[in-house]
Amino acid sequence: MHTAPPPALPPTAPVTAEVRLAYVLAHFRRVYERVPAGAIGYAGGPAAVAVANRAEGFFDRAHPCPPAPSWREWRGQRVPFFFYDGARPLLELAPGRARIAADVVSAAFYLLSGWQEYFSNKRDRHGRFPYAASVQARYGFVALPVVNYYFDVLRVAVEHATGRPLRPRTWGPGAPFAAFVSHDLDNLRSAWKTPAKAALRAGRLMDFGQMLWQHWTQPDVWDNLEAVAAATAQYGARSTFFVLPAHRPGADGTPNADYRLTARLWQRLAKLAKQGHAVALHASIGTADNFIHFDTERQEVLDAEAGGNRFHYLRWEPRLTTSIVDQADIAFDSTLGFAEHFGFRNSYCHPFYPFDFRNSTAHEFLEIPLNVMDATLHHPNYLQLGPDEVLPALVPMLAEVEKFGGVASVLWHNQNFDPANTTNGPRQFHEIMGWLRGRGAAFLTGTEIWAQFPAA
Numbered sequence: 001m002h003t004a005p006p007p008a009l010p011p012t013a014p015v016t017a018e019v020r021l022a023y024v025l026a027h028f029r030r031v032y033e034r035v036p037a038g039a040i041g042y043a044g045g046p047a048a049v050a051v052a053n054r055a056e057g058f059f060d061r062a063h064p065c066p067p068a069p070s071w072r073e074w075r076g077q078r079v080p081f082f083f084y085d086g087a088r089p090l091l092e093l094a095p096g097r098a099r100i101a102a103d104v105v106s107a108a109f110y111l112l113s114g115w116q117e118y119f120s121n122k123r124d125r126h127g128r129f130p131y132a133a134s135v136q137a138r139y140g141f142v143a144l145p146v147v148n149y150y151f152d153v154l155r156v157a158v159e160h161a162t163g164r165p166l167r168p169r170t171w172g173p174g175a176p177f178a179a180f181v182s183h184d185l186d187n188l189r190s191a192w193k194t195p196a197k198a199a200l201r202a203g204r205l206m207d208f209g210q211m212l213w214q215h216w217t218q219p220d221v222w223d224n225l226e227a228v229a230a231a232t233a234q235y236g237a238r239s240t241f242f243v244l245p246a247h248r249p250g251a252d253g254t255p256n257a258d259y260r261l262t263a264r265l266w267q268r269l270a271k272l273a274k275q276g277h278a279v280a281l282h283a284s285i286g287t288a289d290n291f292i293h294f295d296t297e298r299q300e301v302l303d304a305e306a307g308g309n310r311f312h313y314l315r316w317e318p319r320l321t322t323s324i325v326d327q328a329d330i331a332f333d334s335t336l337g338f339a340e341h342f343g344f345r346n347s348y349c350h351p352f353y354p355f356d357f358r359n360s361t362a363h364e365f366l367e368i369p370l371n372v373m374d375a376t377l378h379h380p381n382y383l384q385l386g387p388d389e390v391l392p393a394l395v396p397m398l399a400e401v402e403k404f405g406g407v408a409s410v411l412w413h414n415q416n417f418d419p420a421n422t423t424n425g426p427r428q429f430h431e432i433m434g435w436l437r438g439r440g441a442a443f444l445t446g447t448e449i450w451a452q453f454p455a456a
Contacts, residue, residue, distance in 0.1 A: 004127040013360035015059040020109040032166040039158050048161035054083040054103035064120040079149045082107035098157035104150040111147050111347040113355035118318045126313050131340040142343035143397040148404040168405050175442035177402045180409040182240040184282050187415050188223045188259040222415040229272050235433045237443030242282035242310045245297045250285025278445040280308035288315040291324045298328050306331045308446040314339050322354045326363045332450040337370030340382050349406030351453050366450050373411045378424040387423050391431045
């Protein structure tokens with residue numbers, strides 16, 4: 001398979017222990033409230049919770065992969081702990097003190113910052129960091145939010161050392177976790193093509209002619225925004241629609257939208273917005289590495305400060321894209337998931353602020369990670385799950401999100417609400433939605449999630 005090389009590695013600022021600690025603790029405090037200031041630090045300092053500093057110069061080198069992790073059980077789950085040799089107990093408790101033998105700060109930073117893909121030169125034919133090159137694939141933990149387990153170790157240590165319980169984030173009255181339901185609007189006018197081509201190949205010219213006539217005179221089956229919104233509304237949810245503004249294929253021939261942003265389409269989207277659904281940008285091919293192109297599309301689609309984005313084909317060049325999104329003043333993005341497998345690309349089930357390697361600080365836009373994409377579940381290049389295998393495969397991962405009170409992000413393309421799709425179609429969507437509602441998830445739009453995760 002042809003692979004696209006990444007751009008040259010830009011200059012990066014030093015990633016010191018202090019930088020790692022500040023970045024990780026900022027996210028820890030977004031998940032657990034009332035964390036006492038100065039309670040957590042590296043061993044040798046005054047903090048009541050002492051974390052062993054075991055990165056041993058790893059972050060001084062531009063190497064994508066750390067030494068193999070040690071596996072320990074935590075909360076009934078085998079968890080990989082990077083930067084830990086296993087010689088001492090994971091957690092040692094003493095009156096008013098706690099010591100963590102694994103460098104969970106550096107390990108959390110490594111996964112959350114996307115270090116592996118920033119410093120890896122591996123890309124697939126779409127220019128994406130491939131799942132096969134990840135530590136998640138190598139060690140088999142893509143469906144486990146490992147950073148949340150690290151944070152849970154920190155929580156237990158802080159509660160013991162300070163005698164103060166840490167209250168986890170909540171999403172609303174009685175809601176143990178949240179769900180973000182979205183739809184990428186890639187195709188609105190192409191449902192007829194596959195059956196029409198089949199009729200033409202079979203010599204059924206009358207059938208072909210009828211399908212062609214229906215295409216020009218009747219709405220396409222995939223032109224179904226109102227039906228999609230109604231499907232999510234059954235569960236008390238509101239959809240976030242990612243609108244693709246480019247009609248022509250990208251420079252490499254990859255298709256963009258099969259529709260144009262007409263006044264009539266904008267009217268329909270505005271009506272859905274009045275019903276509580278949200279509209280966001282689905283930036284086209286060529287925008288993930290081009291600020292001018294991306295910002296032009298942002299201005300075309302978004303008219304609100306709290307605008308969101310997801311890149312078409314999940315294209316994301318870690319050495320360029322984060323800075324482009326930051327410059328364009330996007331409030332939130334929801335691109336970061338593996339196309340090849342459901343789960344946690346950054347091993348985290350909460351939204352987070354991506355790391356800025358050029359300035360050794362966090363970027364200003366919020367990332368709402370993508371956990372489940374319909375195409376991942378049944379596609380010739382991906383998982384090829386059967387119709388009855390989808391929900392059973394996803395439940396363990398979704399249960400992890402529930403366990404830690406995170407956000408389950410589900411992308412279901414509007415074209416896969418077509419009743420003719422029996423593999424990753426409407427039935428599978430409704431099964432997932434039924435599970436989420438049955439577990440008490442709070443259904444939120446991307447903007448609502450962003451509002452609960454302030455940058456400062």
